Amino acid sequence: MTEEQGRKRRAGGRAGNKSRAGSAVIDQMPWRIPVNTDRPTEPLDTDGVHAIHRGAMRVLKEIGIEILNPEALEIFRKAGCIVTGENVRMDEDFVMEMVGHAPETFTITPRNPAREIVIGGRNMVFVNVSSPPNAWDLERGKRTGDFETFKEFLKLTQYFNCIHVAGGYPVEPVDIHPSIRHLDCLFEKLTLTDKVCHAYSLGAERVEDVMEMVRIAGGLSHSEFDARPRMYTNINSVSPLKHDYPMLDGAMRLARRGQPVIVTPFTLAGAMAPVTMAGAVALSIAEGLSAIALLQYINPGCPVAIGTFTSNVDMKSGAPAFGTPEYMRATQMTGQLARFYKLPLRSSGVCAANVPDGQSMWETSNSLWAAVQSRSNLVYHAAGWLEGGLIASPEKFVMDCEVLQMIQRYFEDSVTATTPDDIAFDAIREVGAGGHYFGCQHTQDRYSTAFYAPFVSDWRNYEAWAADGAHWTPERAHRIYKAIMAEFEAPEIDGAALEELTRFVARRKQEGGAPTDF
Amino acid sequence: MTEEQGRKRRAGGRAGNKSRAGSAVIDQMPWRIPVNTDRPTEPLDTDGVHAIHRGAMRVLKEIGIEILNPEALEIFRKAGCIVTGENVRMDEDFVMEMVGHAPETFTITPRNPAREIVIGGRNMVFVNVSSPPNAWDLERGKRTGDFETFKEFLKLTQYFNCIHVAGGYPVEPVDIHPSIRHLDCLFEKLTLTDKVCHAYSLGAERVEDVMEMVRIAGGLSHSEFDARPRMYTNINSVSPLKHDYPMLDGAMRLARRGQPVIVTPFTLAGAMAPVTMAGAVALSIAEGLSAIALLQYINPGCPVAIGTFTSNVDMKSGAPAFGTPEYMRATQMTGQLARFYKLPLRSSGVCAANVPDGQSMWETSNSLWAAVQSRSNLVYHAAGWLEGGLIASPEKFVMDCEVLQMIQRYFEDSVTATTPDDIAFDAIREVGAGGHYFGCQHTQDRYSTAFYAPFVSDWRNYEAWAADGAHWTPERAHRIYKAIMAEFEAPEIDGAALEELTRFVARRKQEGGAPTDF
Numbered sequence A, B: 001m002t003e004e005q006g007r008k009r010r011a012g013g014r015a016g017n018k019s020r021a022g023s024a025v026i027d028q029m030p031w032r033i034p035v036n037t038d039r040p041t042e043p044l045d046t047d048g049v050h051a052i053h054r055g056a057m058r059v060l061k062e063i064g065i066e067i068l069n070p071e072a073l074e075i076f077r078k079a080g081c082i083v084t085g086e087n088v089r090m091d092e093d094f095v096m097e098m099v100g101h102a103p104e105t106f107t108i109t110p111r112n113p114a115r116e117i118v119i120g121g122r123n124m125v126f127v128n129v130s131s132p133p134n135a136w137d138l139e140r141g142k143r144t145g146d147f148e149t150f151k152e153f154l155k156l157t158q159y160f161n162c163i164h165v166a167g168g169y170p171v172e173p174v175d176i177h178p179s180i181r182h183l184d185c186l187f188e189k190l191t192l193t194d195k196v197c198h199a200y201s202l203g204a205e206r207v208e209d210v211m212e213m214v215r216i217a218g219g220l221s222h223s224e225f226d227a228r229p230r231m232y233t234n235i236n237s238v239s240p241l242k243h244d245y246p247m248l249d250g251a252m253r254l255a256r257r258g259q260p261v262i263v264t265p266f267t268l269a270g271a272m273a274p275v276t277m278a279g280a281v282a283l284s285i286a287e288g289l290s291a292i293a294l295l296q297y298i299n300p301g302c303p304v305a306i307g308t309f310t311s312n313v314d315m316k317s318g319a320p321a322f323g324t325p326e327y328m329r330a331t332q333m334t335g336q337l338a339r340f341y342k343l344p345l346r347s348s349g350v351c352a353a354n355v356p357d358g359q360s361m362w363e364t365s366n367s368l369w370a371a372v373q374s375r376s377n378l379v380y381h382a383a384g385w386l387e388g389g390l391i392a393s394p395e396k397f398v399m400d401c402e403v404l405q406m407i408q409r410y411f412e413d414s415v416t417a418t419t420p421d422d423i424a425f426d427a428i429r430e431v432g433a434g435g436h437y438f439g440c441q442h443t444q445d446r447y448s449t450a451f452y453a454p455f456v457s458d459w460r461n462y463e464a465w466a467a468d469g470a471h472w473t474p475e476r477a478h479r480i481y482k483a484i485m486a487e488f489e490a491p492e493i494d495g496a497a498l499e500e501l502t503r504f505v506a507r508r509k510q511e512g513g514a515p516t517d518f
Helices: A003-012 A046-063 A070-078 A092-101 A147-159 A178-192 A204-217 A222-227 A245-256 A277-298 A325-341 A358-373 A394-410 A425-431 A462-467 A473-487 A495-510 B003-012 B046-063 B070-078 B092-101 B147-159 B178-192 B204-217 B222-227 B245-256 B277-298 B325-341 B358-373 B394-410 B425-431 B462-467 B473-487 B495-510
Strands: A065-067 A082-084 A087-089 A105-108 A117-120 A125-128 A134-137 A141-144 A233-235 A261-263 A304-307 A311-313 A345-348 A378-383 B065-067 B082-084 B087-089 B105-108 B117-120 B125-128 B134-137 B141-144 B196-200 B232-235 B261-263 B304-307 B311-313 B345-348 B378-383
Touching: A046 A065, A046 A087, A046 A092, A046 A277, A046 A325, A046 B425, A065 A070, A065 A277, A070 A082, A070 A245, A070 A277, A092 A277, A117 A125, A125 A147, A134 A394, A147 A178, A147 A394, A147 A473, A178 A204, A178 A495, A204 A222, A204 A245, A204 A495, A233 A245, A245 A261, A245 A277, A261 A277, A277 A304, A277 A325, A277 B425, A304 A325, A311 A325, A325 A345, A325 A358, A325 B394, A345 A358, A358 A378, A358 A394, A358 B358, A358 B394, A358 B473, A378 A394, A394 A473, A394 B325, A394 B358, A425 B046, A425 B277, A473 B358, B046 B065, B046 B087, B046 B092, B046 B277, B046 B325, B065 B070, B065 B277, B070 B082, B070 B245, B070 B277, B092 B277, B117 B125, B125 B147, B134 B394, B147 B178, B147 B394, B147 B473, B178 B196, B178 B204, B178 B495, B196 B204, B196 B245, B204 B222, B204 B245, B204 B495, B232 B245, B245 B261, B245 B277, B261 B277, B277 B304, B277 B325, B304 B325, B304 B378, B311 B325, B325 B345, B325 B358, B345 B358, B358 B378, B358 B394, B378 B394, B394 B473
Parallel strands: A125 A378, A233 A261, A261 A304, A304 A345, A345 A378, B125 B378, B196 B232, B232 B261, B261 B304, B304 B345, B345 B378
Antiparallel strands: A065 A087, A082 A087, A105 A117, A134 A141, B065 B087, B082 B087, B105 B117, B134 B141
């Protein structure tokens, strides 16, 4: 398929594309927002939660946080915080009052309203891998991210129903100049996918351009855009205890327009944070709440979420570790704090492994189960992440989607239902001792939906598997990835919106895009 | 190392062997019994637990279970159950009275008392892979199990501190005649390891021989052996609704001598059990409790545990599936029932994958986390299992031990401690904004024990990993396996006990071992 044909197809909006998309390659589960039915795992008692809370409050009151943004400093000053140079100190009353304004739950509606997501409560949505500078696949090995690969990952993001959000760039297209990268990337994101997308807070122009593009793609007026969340940003603090200029600038721009901001400190215990997990979590909470307090002061009630990215480094090498026991516990602890503050929680699916092997999957499984146990509402990097976030891999993407689908299935009430039909006394009597359940009516009535049906797992015995080529998981995933690329059909988009979007990108490129001196 | 040198070394008991063992190859965590600090995950409410309980009771009362053992039939009859041919029906009062005799917790003391384990409560012990007929490794591929490979797995079992029990044969040594296999196998098990071991309930002679060998290896008198649990057996029902002769025979022999019996039905939903998970669990509970009731009638208070092996089949191919969402929920539900009955719980670490790849690790991770969530006390097949139990793999063994160690670390209170030292306010003040925690005293005081230290995970970046050979996880695990084989030192054993054990085996072999017509 040439690029031109692709555009045409997207513009043409061939009837039925949407419903057929994906059905040819694998038999996947339908789109739905998983609802986490488990009681969260809570390693802290009430005293423990309070100890971390008090630690965070004391950090903000007695040490303060550096705010490298004059506008934000001015706002903090106006709010009565103690501003000394770039250091801002704030007390518990202020922080808690501001945090109290934040909604417990909010929706984000992308250009396709059927892909609306709810953030908060027991809802759990999965985001594609975001921001690796490199890609790796079985065929080509590791290489720098480029635009073609970027588009491949968008197709995977759109294809899999278990991926709810087209988050950051799934790989950095470094062959596109940074001044116009956001224009090309968002154009692809808004045409190759119809899911919720995101603006990097990397300068005013980028943020404003992305908001405008999301508005145009959705065929929305300015007031319609502002009326409810349509996209979001995620900002990171510069741990320890610093918020930089562009992140805060972008966050404030979105907050003013009622668009959600996720604040995710990246506190690696032993490096940018205390070596003790409770200390690393307390620091993370302090950094996160300080930005949330700012945004709630600017626009009380604006949608925000608190993120956690607390892990640890290998103390021998300084290498970051992911999916460790410490990572799991830090995520669970942050979940307890998020519930204490009544804020939605973001965590991640992460690993340190360099290739989609066993290690990658135990680390990713650990982090995804920690996301479940912490009652995370938004799971970043849920599919495709390798090498601590430095690599995006299509095989890993496919493999992770199997795990995500299993989590989605895990939450279905039918699995644990105990009605008389489920207890199946009559079937047990019918089959009796030594019989077989394959043939009985109770089985026949239910067999097609009774169990999770995998798409990349191979459950055949060794001999059948070997006779079919003895393909290990990444090879099978590679085949699926290639098939998806071959058969991908972009979602429909309104012709007028596409035209306006195209014109907008052309004009902004002509104007030189965004400055690159951030 | 020749076989003779091996024997000598074992007999010699070189001072310090025990403490040095293992230190050369990898830096592993010390032996300890993990204590599960998590609140269990409970998908059922009280009504759900009662519904499954009532279903199981109704099965036992109205349908009954086939007992293919005349002695057991006679005992059931004596106990007032309704025996019709081989069918036994029993009512709830009888079952619950008998189950009420079972202890909630018991210990098993192997020949090395330092390796004593506690089954029940919040304790969680891990058992090596048991009973695969085949082995697979990276070098030799899949092949039939043999005695040399059997011994290799025993060395892995002994080597890893996170493996607490040398369960069944980690691979079947089919090159040893079945009549004497148990003699050779137990001799190796009792000399290559000093951990709790197990007798297959495959005929009276085997069970009696193993009990005798465990007694001899421990230097125990007959009354010392009988005084407390020294080993155990695991029996499986023939689902649906059948207990066979040799399993019950072995179970009754152990129960009479106060040795623990684990009863583990193998109920694959859609094949040997209802297609609905609650039905499969109810059937499993009925089968398990019927045998436990028998044993408690024979010797009230004898140590028992209930096992779960409820999973599902792929309804397209009939292939068994493991580590699925259904498997996880069935394990959690059985955990709730086990607590309802106040019985210790056994589950497993399982996968359907044929090689130690990504699929094998997400399936195994799912099942191991289900073991945690269900508060399982004994986790069979916790290391080394592939192909639904048809393959034992040394690479998988090493990889699984990394996950087991992480679970052990996950339970350590220090990870989630919130003392002022853990909150680390002074360190946060000392480092301030933009600083680094590597150098501060708070880090220096704790860095060597602060985090989980892996042995097979590779946390280096891609380039360092690639420069070192780009070894995927199974290759690294293979290297560790080989190094353990090269440096393995057997645990000490008393010279007199070894001599008597050797004589016993020789005599029993001369007598022809055990009949093989079971």
